[in-house]
Amino acid sequence: MIESETRQADWRRANPQKYDAHLAVQRALKSGSLARGVCEVCGVEAVDAHHDCYDQPLQVRWLCRQHHTRLHHYGEDMFPMTFLCPA
Ligand SMILES: [Zn+2]
Numbered sequence: 001m002i003e004s005e006t007r008q009a010d011w012r013r014a015n016p017q018k019y020d021a022h023l024a025v026q027r028a029l030k031s032g033s034l035a036r037g038v039c040e041v042c043g044v045e046a047v048d049a050h051h052d053c054y055d056q057p058l059q060v061r062w063l064c065r066q067h068h069t070r071l072h073h074y075g076e077d078m079f080p081m082t083f084l085c086p087a
Pocket residue numbers: 039040041042043044063064065066067
């Protein structure tokens with residue numbers, strides 16, 4: 001999948017802070033300082049870490065692919081919990 005790899009590299013260049021936050025989560029999961037959760041909406045165990053605030057790379061919300069996509073498409077309003085960026 002060369003095309004998607006290229007797109008990922010482009011995304012990384014365009015979003016270095018997001019990429020750093022993503023890496024911080026991966027590191028924390030590996031070291032055990034962060035525990036993987038379940039989707040906060042439906043409880044599914046296959047989840048992505050969603051960042052409300054990239055200034056706090058380890059403050060994440062766990063969302064399944066479906067609800068993660070939905071959050072990015074429709075915004076925060078449909079979600080009962082919001083962590084606001086303190087900045
Ligand atoms: Zn879900």
